[in-house]
Amino acid sequence: MCGFLAEYTFSAPVTPPNTFQTLLALSKHRGPDATNTIQNNGVQLGFNRLAILDTSPKGNQPKKSPSNRYHVVFNGELYNYKDLAETHGLTNLASTSDTEVLMHLLDKLGVETTIQTLNGMFAIVIIDTKTDLCYLTRDFAGIKPLFFGKSVSGLVAASQFNQVYKHPWHNNHLKLKPDSVKTYFALGYMQAPDTVYKDVFQVKPGELICINRQGDINKKQQSHFSKNQQDASQNQPLSSVLKNVVSKQLVSDVPIATFLSGGIDSPLIGAYAKQQKNAIEAFTLQVADAKLNESDIAKAYAKHLKIKQHIVTVSPEDVRSEIEAHFLAFSEPFGDYSSIPTYVISKEARKRHTVMLSGDGGDELFFGYPRMLDILQKRWWFKMPYTVRKPLAALTNKLGITQTWAPYFKVFNAFVFNKHAKLPKAVLDKAFKNVKYSSTLKDLYKFKNKKKTELLHQLRYNEFYAHLQRVLIKVDRASMANSLEVRVPFLDKNVIEWAWKTSRVVKTKKDLKKDLKQLLANEVPEHFINQKKMGFSVPLNHWLHNQLKTDVIKTVFHTNFYGDTIINVAALRDYVQDFYDNKHDNAWGVWHIYAWQKWWLAHGVKK
Template identity: 30%
Template structure:
């Protein structure tokens, strides 16, 4: 895992400043503490910070081949690079290193832009092609690795993190109020928007082609999740296919020339990853984060898995003092407002892991793939709140007919507004009341990040659950989950790998009918993640899965209660007319929302607290 940077001055006679290139590259030194390098070609410059994982001796970047006609700066890991290397050697190519970096560059030489269709892994990279006079920039299928770019008045720039761009003297820090409105809904800013005007996140499964004058000449989608269920396969066969695919994905994700371990939250997904590693003959280092509040603590379940599979188990507990100490640092590294509070424990657990090893596997992605979130069942309830189970509905109709009554049902199709209301912190109406009129009038309502993906999902004619899952793949999983993990882990120079968020795993998931992922029982209860639960029951016992899903929950109510230091600080923010949030928000409306100390929405509180602290430090 690494940090990358690139600058293209629009004026081809204006050479890139080495000082500026070094500054924007070293701004992400934490992403690559093992080395750095630069490449300059007239008005173009690439920078790189390296975290050595594969080919520790000869994998330095930027890397050039073909008589220096091709140059790459790259962040990520390609898990099938040895297979691709063998394939390319068979057709006559030669290699000077053992790195996956060189494989990407030679693969680009062979396949051109189609190189991305051959890669299994996580990546963001840029290739300068001297002969074609263009730069090819690509981001992986699901956005595991970040890629941000800026279209300035006199230069184009790309990088791994937003904070890099502030190191360029011509960068303009102009707030994008449409992006701010998105933040109020989701607690993060979905791609392609960022908090700043003219600064964009390259969407997952996309690539750009830029000429040497810094103009984007092509932006293309090369991958999208395609839900095409196969109904002829039995449930048990799907369970077997998923088991094999997960074990294979774990095997790919452990390819490294350094030590690795795994997150172990105590939940189903990370427990399956840990058990797969152990069953493959590895002595596994497993890491768990805990809180003093037992109501949100899954440590006992993690201990159960660790004991069963003989894992070397490490447990780290955090409290409010830890939160206060790291919060300013998190604000800086995210580069824009980001209010997923689980970034705090993610930072601390990754810091602990880095004391032992530089690579760790994660269970992220299981909920999106197999129907684990409560938002999915709540979205399905809208379709038919009384009884989505057809067999039960037919039984009820017959029973009512016998006593001379009629079954009343008013199902309707859930729509985009329903989904946004389910996943929003502040809904549309609340946001409209909260923003100052002059700010709200400048918000581009067409900038809704979910709208185009909702339309794409409808074009695929997806069922209700698959549509919700698709929306999460196109927004939440990379905008929130993967951003959180990437930034928090790379602050500690730790590489995180995600076997569930893998192109082969996701393509398999998209073939499985919804009824095998999530369904409602006769008694009205819901079964979520059915296939993963079946696998987990075989490995850990039935009692392990018969519990309420917790997720990586943070005790915000404990940390921000009105008697705590952070709680008192928030009260001072909303009472002070000079607080920076009131350049955008109506103070009286905000006071109203937090007037009852016994009815505080702590997710809203944390979103506002984060925004104020970001504005103070941006």
């Protein structure tokens, strides 16, 4: 797990070494073990390494292929690198790192075929010195970040957003993109391929981008996970697939442990990890609020599985002491407040370990969110015209037959989007007058309300490429700020393929994540399972009214508001004021506004 910076010029020379080193240093926390750069023929590559496999200097980057044709910087892990080495008869490897296998494969298979064979989490920049082309690619789940900016001078690509927008090719002419800024305030993150700036982008999950010296860009989607259900019989039971995945992801030359919550996903990963690595340890979050604290359930899991457990408490004192460092960890605007406990537990885990396993992805792939069930149960409202269902809903709500706002949404897509948005539509429309969402976002929230099985798969696709991306941003930035690698077994290509080919019927809450519940019931007493889902949460409402209130008021009301040329700031400030006047209790929406301001203040963005 590492951080990198790359320049590929069009009409200008590469930036001076001191400027390049300053930008590269912004991601030093992602890779504190070694820093190296190379420069050649209008290309400059820099790399900060977090040594995981083959911790010797032989695993350092940037790296050249044996033929010297390909020059590469690569952030991530390839879990099938040993299999690939054996399959393709790779010999005379100079190191035991997965990067070494990648370099040999490029010489043997070329760029596109090599990328198709990879199973792991990765962001890669490849320079083909023979064709003079630059390639950018990212893993199919979007676990690892890859930002890039294109200007008349050239292309700059990096692990962090601020390494691109602070680059001299961009920092003097940044322009906010209204539809993407509106997306941030609604969802709390930047939806790939967009960012809040017009000339800065993200490589989409599973995408391969090729750029030539004239600045022409060719994009190809490598991922084959489509919106359409893929019917196919399963060759292996899910337990076998998952156990094999966990086994491969336990390979590490540095200490490795696992996160453990009171839910379903991480306990299952922990159980399988314990079977293969007896000394595995676990880290569990504990909060003082009894309504949010699930550490007691996690303690029961750990005791039964005989896993040594570390309890990490997130207290109001942690908010005061860690809030500024926490916002420094996010070089892009990010509004998921569970980033605070994620940052705190990552910091504590790093004191003993360099790699962690997590249970992220289980909810998205195996139908774990109650909102998916709610959408299925209320889809019938949208079978009738809006002019009919609106008065009908008013009547049934008044009579107590139903209690729902679903029929008041004019279209089904808006109803689904509202499940994810944290600021009300009225506030967003007032803050962003005449600003529509991007076509990217509209396509992601476009559903066919027909067969239940078809709709359910579309909802899973949406969760995977929308909400999950926010989760992955949170975990990557919070963990890597502490030089901690987090691996995600559920997002292994084999697990995703298994899930994608599996149809399920979801009628009640018992059907949510049924596949994983059945597997976990084989490892722990069944009464541990099916307890109330609490999530990775903290008492945000209380904190905003107490520990954070002074800073929120200062940051939102008494500080210049970033983006005030495209945002009706009064609409957002009024919403925060209404929160403190107890006119609403939407703490998450307030956090989006606060976090936007903290981002630009923390990272020195030019106003």
